[in-house]
Every structure is written in structure tokens, then in C-alpha cells.
Amino acid sequence: MEESNLDESSRVRVKLVSVLEEYSVPSDDIAVPSSIRRPGLSKVVNYLLGNADNSDSDDSDNDNDNDHDNDHDHDNNTSSKKTSSSSRLEFDFLVDNKFLRQSVEGYMRSNNISSEDVLRIEFLPKAKKPEEDKNDNEALPDWVSSLSYYSNPNNNSTNAFLASGCYDGAVRIYDPVTMSNLTSLPCHSSSIRSVATSSSLIASSGHDQQLLIHTYTCGTPSLTTTLSLKGSTSTIESLAFSDDGGLLAAGDFEGGVFVYDVNAEGSERTTEATTKAKKRKTDKNSSSSTKDLAPLHSNKLHVTAVSGVVFSSDSKTLYSCSHDYSVRATDLATQNPLLTLNGNKVATCLAKPTSSSKDVLATGHPDSRIKLWDMRIDSTTSAATYNSTLRPSHKGYISDLSFDPTDPYKLSSSSYDGLVKTWDIRCELPMHTIKAHNKNGGKALAVEYGKECIFSAGTDGNVKKWQV
Structure with a gap:
């Protein structure tokens, strides 16, 4: 395609297709200026929807972080197809499942698309900027290192709760709606490294090299330690339950990965603790004996600290990442390695979409980068590579990652x-930036998606909630 095919005065034909049915527009191809960008395309969609447009904003679109965040810094009312006469909706646009962050002309040039072709562009409402919930608790006495949200798969909000792990050694349970502190349990003699939740079970690990399972009854102060998980002689750095809650994976500081059947009470692997160790001295709420549980599987999968573990959607594969720069997939049935991908930086955290069967992982790194990994095993080459599509935006060590369970x-x-x-x-730039815990040089240590919200915690001792 010659450059003369597209210039400032040229027009191209596009087909606009709504991702959401309620914003559907006529399916006819339309001619637009080749230099049009997101704001201009948004005006076109609003015109097709019959929405008023009283703004005189130009068609500029700068792709730096601040402008991009500010571009989303308004409240979109997406509850209906039509807007009031004094407002209009803002939209984002995708081509080939990637957000359009340049002019249509620039995209067609860079992808060698002829000006005579019809470009199919999908659109959806812009994401709403998260707003801080005003029901925050008072600051806790120490750093909050980990968060884990649980909600009933049937979206029963009465069975939802948020667990936090604190450097004072206590696990705390919050009502995710009101953010009130429902109960707490001082169960570790030193700082907590990680917490994980599943139904009525909460797992916690600390620098005291203890890995514990607690039982919680939703909506009550009932939080007791029931299992002490054995196998590791080092600090457990990362925890994850399988989707059905039957298995717990733990990665330790020395590269070991342990898998426990937490429903194995009464089996040979679970025994009554000695009478001298029935209850931890700090477990003031426990009224039953604590049992020991040996691992179902244990392997040294990494050379050094395992910073993240997560199960596949079918619980047949365990993914792990480490400070040894690698990301691994292990078959749980055979304990055989399926895939090992090596990066060039320490991996500090790991996340996987919970609502998708796609083998996509995200890892965080000390150089402020977030990497996306395609973990599908090619039957021909038996190899995969990472796709680093996210542009560095943070200015420090990535401490935690969380995928929205619904998207x-x-x-x-x-x-x-x-x-x-x-x-x-699908976009290389962040949608929004939240100044969550940066006051007085504070650090954000944990982030977790809830139901239509995001929870965060940090060195300021605060657990915060952000509505999305």
C-alpha cells in the first residue's frame, strides 16, 4: 500500500460493531476521515445512537499515562442506550481484539491495510474510574501484606468475605460491603506472608514457617485454627486454593511446591496433634484440636523462592513462578513438568483469570513491568513464549496482581x-491509576478484585475499597 493512499484529506470506510447488544448501531459501512481517533469515533457512535453531543472537544488523543488516565476520569452512565440531552457516552474501540490507541490511518499503515478495505472496529463503553469507598477501617497496627476475597459461586453476597494478613501475625476478616472488621485471629508469631480463601477455609503462612488452615463461619466471629500443614521447613511465600476448594498449593522460599488435600481429615495423612500442641498459645478463639496434615505432593520445582502459585481452571495443572526468573506448568496427576518459560527478571507475583479457560498468566517484576504469558503447549514445538504487551507504567516493584473474576x-x-x-x-496502557497508599512514601503491598470493586492494602496499615 502506497503512503499516498492515506493522507489528511482522505476518508476510509469502517464498520462499527458494538461489543454490547444494548449499544448496537446500524450495520452499514460508513466513511470517516482517515485521521480520526478515539474521541472522533466516539462522536460518530453517539450520533448513530441518537445521543446529543454538545462538546467542542478536538480529536486529539495522547497516549501517555496521565492523559490516558484523565481520559477515563468521568462517570459513564451505561445503564441505558440513550443519554440525556446534555451528555454523551464515551467509548473505547478495538481492532482485532486490541485497543485502538492511534488514528485509523496510523493503524492501517502499520498493519499494511489498503485504504479500499473496510476496517471492522468494535466498541464498548469506557471503563469507569474507580472511586474510593468511604467505609474504610481505622489503620491496622502494622503493614498489611496480603488480601484474599471469597464469594459464593452463586453470587450469594451473604457468603462473601475478605481476609487480610498483617505483619502483626493476625488474620482479619472483613465484611466486603461495609468494610467492618468482623473478627480477627492472632495465629502467627511473626509477619504473615500470604493468605488464601475458599468457602469456609482460610489458609495463612508466616515468617514463623507455619502454614495453617482456619475455619470461618460467615457473618460471625467464629474463626478457629483447625489444621497445621507440614512438609516445608522454610517460609511459605505463596498460597492458592483450587477452584473447587479441595486442594491447596503452597510455594516456599527454597523453591519447593507443596499440594495439600484439605478435605483429607480422617485419612492416614491427618493425625491428632500431641496434647502439648493442641492449640497455639495465640489461638484464643479455638475450641478444638489442631491436626497435622502432610502434603499430597511435594516437589522442588524452582531454584529459589516461589513467589506465585495458581491452579488451572480444571485443577489438573499447577502454575508457579519464582525468583529464579522462570514460570512453570506442572501436571498434578503425574507431577511431570509440562512447560518451563524463562524470563530475564525475578517474578514477584502471579495471577490467572478465574473466569476463563484460556491458559494466560500475568507476572509482576521488580523493574515495574507486568508480563503476559501464553501457556498453551504447542503440540508441534512444545514451547511457548511470553507476550509483553503492557507498557511499564508503575515506578516501582510490582507487589501483587489480581484478575477480575467476571472479566x-x-x-x-x-x-x-x-x-x-x-x-x-488488550491495551498496553493502564486504564486508571489510583493513588491508594503512596502518602508519605507508602507502598501498596496487595490488591484483590471483589464484586464490582477492588481492595488494596499497604504499609500504611490501611485496607481500602474502590468501587468500579
Whole structure:
């Protein structure tokens, strides 16, 4: 395609297709200026929807972080197809499942598309900027290192809760709606490294090299330690339950990965603790004996600290990442390695979409990068590579990642720069930046998606909620 085919005065034909049915527009091809960008395309869609447009904004579109965040810094009312006469909807646009972040002309040039072709462009409402919930708790006495949200698969909000792990050694349970502290349990003699939740079970690990299972009754102060998980002689750095809650994976500081059948009470692997160790001294709420549980599987999968573990959707594969720069997939039935991918930086955290069967992983790194990995095993080459599509935006160590359980494209990240960022992994730039814990040089240590919200925690001792 010659460059003369597209110039400032040229027009191209596009087909606009709504991702959401309620915003559907006529299917006819339309001619638009080849230099048109997102704001101009948004005007076109609003015109086709019959929405008023009283703004005189130009068609500029700068793709730096601040402008991109500000571009989303308004409240979109997407509850109906039509808007009031004094407002209009803002839209984002995708071509080949990637967000359009340049002019139509620029995209067609860079992808060698002829000006005579019809470009299919999908659109959807812009993401709403997260707003801080005003029901925050008082600051906790120490850093909050980990968060885990549980909600009943049937979306029964009465069975939802948020668990936090704190450097004071206590696990705390919050009502995710009101953010009130429902109960707490001082169960570790030193700082907690990780927490994970599944139904009525909460797992916690600490620098005291203890890995514990607690039982929680929703809506009550009933939180007791029931199992002490054995196998590792080092600090457990990362935890994850399988989707059905029957298995727990744990990765330790020395590269070991342990898998436990947490429903194995009464089996030979579970025994009554000695009478001298029935209850931990700090377990003031426990009224039953704590049992020991040996691992179902244990393997040294990495050379050094395992910073993230997560099960596949079918619980047949375990993914792990480590400070040894690698990401691995292991077959749980055979314990054989399926795939090992090597990066060039320490991996600090790991996340996988929960609502998708796609083998996509996200890892965080100390150089402020977030990498996306395609874990599908090619039957011909038996290899895969990572696709680093997210442009560095944080200014510090990535501490945690979390995918939206209802949308496999939405990702949130926390960093030592004190910020939380929200992403759509089809776009290289973050959708929004939240100044969550950066006051007085604070660090954001944990981030977790809830139901239509994001939770974050950090060195300021605060657990915060952000409505999305």
C-alpha cells in the first residue's frame, strides 16, 4: 500500500460493531476521515445512537499515562442506550481484539491495510474510574501484606468475605460491603506472608514457617485454627486454593511446591496433634484440636523462592513462578513438568483469570513491568513464549496482581510506588491509576478484585475499597 493512499484529506470506510447488544448501531459501512481517533469515533457512535453531543472537544488523543488516565476520569452512565440531552457516552474501540490507541490511518499503515478495505472496529463503553469507598477501617497496627476475597459461586453476597494478613501475625476478616472488621485471629508469631480463601477455609503462612488452615463461619466471629500443614521447613511465600476448594498449593522460599488435600481429615495423612500442641498459645478463639496434615505432593520445582502459585481452571495443572526468573506448568496427576518459560527478571507475583479457560498468566517484576504469558503447549514445538504487551507504567516493584473474576481481560496491579493501576490486557496502557497508599512514601503491598470493586492494602496499615 502506497503512503499516498492515506493522507489528511482522505476518508476510509469502517464498520462499527458494538461489543454490547444494548449499544448496537446500524450495520452499514460508513466513511470517516482517515485521521480520526478515539474521541472522533466516539462522536460518530453517539450520533448513530441518537445521543446529543454538545462538546467542542478536538480529536486529539495522547497516549501517555496521565492523559490516558484523565481520559477515563468521568462517570459513564451505561445503564441505558440513550443519554440525556446534555451528555454523551464515551467509548473505547478495538481492532482485532486490541485497543485502538492511534488514528485509523496510523493503524492501517502499520498493519499494511489498503485504504479500499473496510476496517471492522468494535466498541464498548469506557471503563469507569474507580472511586474510593468511604467505609474504610481505622489503620491496622502494622503493614498489611496480603488480601484474599471469597464469594459464593452463586453470587450469594451473604457468603462473601475478605481476609487480610498483617505483619502483626493476625488474620482479619472483613465484611466486603461495609468494610467492618468482623473478627480477627492472632495465629502467627511473626509477619504473615500470604493468605488464601475458599468457602469456609482460610489458609495463612508466616515468617514463623507455619502454614495453617482456619475455619470461618460467615457473618460471625467464629474463626478457629483447625489444621497445621507440614512438609516445608522454610517460609511459605505463596498460597492458592483450587477452584473447587479441595486442594491447596503452597510455594516456599527454597523453591519447593507443596499440594495439600484439605478435605483429607480422617485419612492416614491427618493425625491428632500431641496434647502439648493442641492449640497455639495465640489461638484464643479455638475450641478444638489442631491436626497435622502432610502434603499430597511435594516437589522442588524452582531454584529459589516461589513467589506465585495458581491452579488451572480444571485443577489438573499447577502454575508457579519464582525468583529464579522462570514460570512453570506442572501436571498434578503425574507431577511431570509440562512447560518451563524463562524470563530475564525475578517474578514477584502471579495471577490467572478465574473466569476463563484460556491458559494466560500475568507476572509482576521488580523493574515495574507486568508480563503476559501464553501457556498453551504447542503440540508441534512444545514451547511457548511470553507476550509483553503492557507498557511499564508503575515506578516501582510490582507487589501483587489480581484478575477480575467476571472479566478475563481486566487486571489490577499494586506496586511499591504506592499506586494501584487497573488494566485491560488488550491495551498496553493502564486504564486508571489510583493513588491508594503512596502518602508519605507508602507502598501498596496487595490488591484483590471483589464484586464490582477492588481492595488494596499497604504499609500504611490501611485496607481500602474502590468501587468500579
